[in-house]
Amino acid sequence: GxxxxxxxxxxxxxxxxxxxxxxxxxxxxxxxxxxxxxxxLPIKVDSGAIDATLTLAFLQHKxxxxxxxxxxxxxxxxxDVKDTSGAPLLSLKQLDVAVASVDPLAGRFDVxxxxxxxxxxxxxxxxxxxxxxxxxxxxxxAQQKAAQPQPAAAKPPTWSLGSLRVTDGTLRxxxxxxxxPFAASIEAIDLDxxxxxxxxxxxxxxxxxxRMLAEEWLKVDxxxxxxxxxxxxxxxxxxxxxxxxxxxxxxxRTADGAVDWLKPPSLRVVEAAQERSDTxxxxxxxxxxxx
Numbered sequence: 001g002x003x004x005x006x007x008x009x010x011x012x013x014x015x016x017x018x019x020x021x022x023x024x025x026x027x028x029x030x031x032x033x034x035x036x037x038x039x040x041l042p043i044k045v046d047s048g049a050i051d052a053t054l055t056l057a058f059l060q061h062k063x064x065x066x067x068x069x070x071x072x073x074x075x076x077x078x079x080d081v082k083d084t085s086g087a088p089l090l091s092l093k094q095l096d097v098a099v100a101s102v103d104p105l106a107g108r109f110d111v112x113x114x115x116x117x118x119x120x121x122x123x124x125x126x127x128x129x130x131x132x133x134x135x136x137x138x139x140x141x142a143q144q145k146a147a148q149p150q151p152a153a154a155k156p157p158t159w160s161l162g163s164l165r166v167t168d169g170t171l172r173x174x175x176x177x178x179x180x181p182f183a184a185s186i187e188a189i190d191l192d193x194x195x196x197x198x199x200x201x202x203x204x205x206x207x208x209x210x211r212m213l214a215e216e217w218l219k220v221d222x223x224x225x226x227x228x229x230x231x232x233x234x235x236x237x238x239x240x241x242x243x244x245x246x247x248x249x250x251x252x253r254t255a256d257g258a259v260d261w262l263k264p265p266s267l268r269v270v271e272a273a274q275e276r277s278d279t280x281x282x283x284x285x286x287x288x289x290x291x
Contacts, residue, residue, distance in 0.1 A: 017060040023072075026051045031080045043089060048079035054099075070102040083132060093118035100162070107157035129268035159198045167192040169210075177266040184214035186265045193230075202235025217262050221246025227286075236282045245291040 005024040010017070025150040028050045034041065054072035083089050089132025098112040124132045169189030173180040206228040212220040234241040252260040 002257050012221060017061040017282065021056045021059045023052065023054045023056065042084060044082045044279045047081040049077050051075045053182065064106055067103050068105050071099050084115060087124070088122045091120045092116060107155060109157060109159040111160070112162045114161060118168045119166065120170045120172065122172045125177045125265040125267065127176050129177045129266050131267065161196040164191065164193040168260065175265045178263055183216065186210050186212050203229040203231040205229060214262060216250050219246070219248045220244060235279045239285045242285050243289045
């Protein structure tokens with residue numbers, strides 16, 4: 001088996017109970033343990049290894065709410081996930097997470113840093129107009145709703161993310177809803193985001209770059225946005241400087257005079273999982289240059 005180290009200490013007193021557990025394990029191949037789960041996953045995990053050094057601190061006080069605080073670092077490498085038919089869903093080379101403080105009992109999730117290297121997301125629209133990722137989450141929400149009674153309204157959780165770094169990311173898109181398959185991809189995605197917070201007191205900062213290929217219809221050699229700000233509470237996105245390079249587009253007129261170009265997918269109508277905000281998003285680009 002994989003190396004596993006567990007250390008713990010406890011301080012029982014009349015009014016408080018404090019327990020701390022240090023958990024260390026390395027090179028745990030999660031695919032080996034999927035069959036031991038008490039439920040069946042709607043996905044296939046072909047590979048992926050976890051390394052982690054975590055601390056779990058449990059504090060029960062006579063006159064204060066109980067807390068369970070998790071902190072430490074975890075890493076996931078070589079992840080490869082497919083759907084039940086064997087089609088690719090998600091893969092990544094490396095995921096590193098540094099947890100500042102997570103208290104699930106209090107609904108507080110503060111993450112210091114997330115770094116993702118080489119992620120690939122595969123999104124597909126079937127001939128019936130079903131998006132694979134939406135279909136997956138729709139089924140999961142339906143199962144949870146049927147299995148559990150509707151809970152009383154609770155205080156929404158709070159969360160923060162100090163920094164998010166994505167390097168060499170890829171989003172692959174396959175649309176079969178119009179009969180003839182159409183493939184597109186956004187590649188070489190580099191994202192650097194800082195100070196993301198659910199409280200929305202200050203906007204998050206970000207820089208992003210990518211390139212796009214949509215068969216013969218549209219090609220973008222490079223796109224970059226610098227000095228970006230994301231205001232989740234105010235529904236506002238601001239970019240200080242945006243730049244594109246090597247944009248090429250092909251538009252064709254058919255024999256009956258119609259314009260043949262990129263078509264939006266023909267999607268099946270689904271029920272929203274949650275209520276949508278009526279506040280529209282505002283997007284502002286201060287400076288734009290194209291080459």
